[in-house]
Amino acid sequence: MQPAFDAHDPPSLQLIDECVHCGFCLSSCPTYLLWGEEMDSPRGRIYLMREGLQGEPLSAAMVSHYDRCLGCVACEPACPSGVQYGKLIEATRQQVERRYPRSIPERMYRDLLYELLPYPARLSALRPLLALARRLGLLSRATRLPLPERLQTVTRLGEVMPLSTAQVPEWTPAAGDERLRVGLLLGCIQRAFFSEVNAATTRVLSADGCGVAAPGAQGCCGALSEHGGRRDEALRLARRLIDTFETADVDVIAVNVAGCGSMMKEYGYLLRDDPMYAERARRFSERVRDVSELLQEIGPRADRHPLPMSVVYHDACHLSNAQGIRAQPRATLRQIPGLEVREVPRERDICCGSAGIYNLLQPNAAGDLGDRKAANVLDAKADLLVTANPGCHLQIVAAAQRHGVQLPAVHVMQVVDASIRALGVETLTRAQQGTVQVAGDGV
Numbered sequence: 219m220q221p222a223f224d225a226h227d228p229p230s231l232q233l234i235d236e237c238v239h240c241g242f243c244l245s246s247c248p249t250y251l252l253w254g255e256e257m258d259s260p261r262g263r264i265y266l267m268r269e270g271l272q273g274e275p276l277s278a279a280m281v282s283h284y285d286r287c288l289g290c291v292a293c294e295p296a297c298p299s300g301v302q303y304g305k306l307i308e309a310t311r312q313q314v315e316r317r318y319p320r321s322i323p324e325r326m327y328r329d330l331l332y333e334l335l336p337y338p339a340r341l342s343a344l345r346p347l348l349a350l351a352r353r354l355g356l357l358s359r360a361t362r363l364p365l366p367e368r369l370q371t372v373t374r375l376g377e378v379m380p381l382s383t384a385q386v387p388e389w390t391p392a393a394g395d396e397r398l399r400v401g402l403l404l405g406c407i408q409r410a411f412f413s414e415v416n417a418a419t420t421r422v423l424s425a426d427g428c429g430v431a432a433p434g435a436q437g438c439c440g441a442l443s444e445h446g447g448r449r450d451e452a453l454r455l456a457r458r459l460i461d462t463f464e465t466a467d468v469d470v471i472a473v474n475v476a477g478c479g480s481m482m483k484e485y486g487y488l489l490r491d492d493p494m495y496a497e498r499a500r501r502f503s504e505r506v507r508d509v510s511e512l513l514q515e516i517g518p519r520a521d522r523h524p525l526p527m528s529v530v531y532h533d534a535c536h537l538s539n540a541q542g543i544r545a546q547p548r549a550t551l552r553q554i555p556g557l558e559v560r561e562v563p564r565e566r567d568i569c570c571g572s573a574g575i576y577n578l579l580q581p582n583a584a585g586d587l588g589d590r591k592a593a594n595v596l597d598a599k600a601d602l603l604v605t606a607n608p609g610c611h612l613q614i615v616a617a618a619q620r621h622g623v624q625l626p627a628v629h630v631m632q633v634v635d636a637s638i639r640a641l642g643v644e645t646l647t648r649a650q651q652g653t654v655q656v657a658g659d660g661v
């Protein structure tokens with residue numbers, strides 16, 4: 219049998235050697251928390267990578283331990299030796315996807331997801347169908363049927379999917395003097411279903427003195443493909459996005475989706491061997507900012523009006539663990555008078571189970587993590603859940619709904635936007651199928 223990895227970007231032995239097997243990462247790992255299995259911990263998976271480099275073949279068992287990893291990188295900040303686990307698992311995943319013969323139904327399912335999710339136009343075409351299915355009650359009926367777990371998850375997420383149709387213009391001028399020209403990533407699921415978040419982000423940036431360019435021709439950033447091990451597809455999408463924003467004449471590129479921002483900050487690393495793009499990718503990554511990070515860098519200019527309510531802020535893994543952005547979203551919320559920002563009282567740094575498309579591939583583990591997170595979020599007894607990633611939003615709201623609780627949830631930017639526009643608290647807390655349309659009229 220051939221060894222697990224070929225010479226095309228295998229997990230780096232140098233990075234693997236940085237692991238001293240201390241086990242400090244174990245308690246931070248959601249899959250270790252669920253099953254208590256060494257091989258489903260960061261240390262165990264690193265051990266398997268080493269075995270693979272030493273010539274062990276890609277067995278079904280080895281692949282299942284890699285597949286069960288969420289890629290949440292909670293193990294990175296927990297590691298005193300600074301092991302870069304994210305780079306290791308991504309290199310491993312692209313080897314697995316190229317070399318491991320998955321079953322035909324598994325391949326077809328994965329191909330279907332990747333033919334759909336990175337393409338906003340294809341996703342947008344589903345919006346009216348989803349709206350119709352919801353109006354006819356088909357999804358709620360389907361969740362009561364004994365469907366396979368993956369299909370159950372799809373229907374539950376479909377039930378709470380926002381169906382926002384807000385539009386974002388290609389150019390929005392700054393209110394008053396322009397401090398900065400900002401390019402806005404519109405995203406895929408964000409653009410197709412959560413476009414109100416993009417509209418709110420644009421209004422906030424404009425109010426705080428930024429001109430906002432949102433090129434209509436932009437596509438996916440490649441995050442879902444990269445996290446799924448589809449490296450060539452991810453790099454093709456990354457190059458296209460670099461091309462698009464190079465012509466946009468902007469100072470920085472703002473992102474309001476945790477997973478996308480994390481990927482875009484990695485372009486310089488991922489394209490380091492591409493003679494045409496290495497330098498351009500490095501420059502691009504340097505200009506990427508999460509939108510809360512950007513707002514804290516430039517400081518607020520527009521007045522924030524009081525919002526006398528409590529919110530519980532959930533850290534998206536790809537914002538907190540991958541980008542180290544924890545303080546900025548909280549500081550952005552705390553600049554709003556009257557707003558009380560609460561913490562998730564337990565297991566704050568444990569992933570909610572969304573993790574890109576993990577919940578569509580590993581629905582049982584994701585369901586267990588979603589239930590834990592929803593219970594912990596609800597224990598904060600806040601008026602509203604606030605997060606910065608559509609995947610977390612859907613996962614937690616769907617888990618709460620499964621237990622009969624309608625949990626109102628919004629993005630950080632929707633809260634700031636409501637404050638700047640002096641909208642009432644009730645516009646944020648009014649739950650509509652698990653989401654809130656603060657305004658459906660675009661920018």
Ligand code: SF4
Pocket residue numbers: 236237238239240241242243244260261293296297298299300301
């Ligand atoms: S990954 Fe880091 S924390 Fe985990 S066992 Fe290795 S050195 Fe220790």
Ligand code: SF4
Pocket residue numbers: 246247248249250258259260263286287288289290291292293294303
């Ligand atoms: S990325 Fe997350 S699930 Fe994977 S080993 Fe690290 S902590 Fe565990």
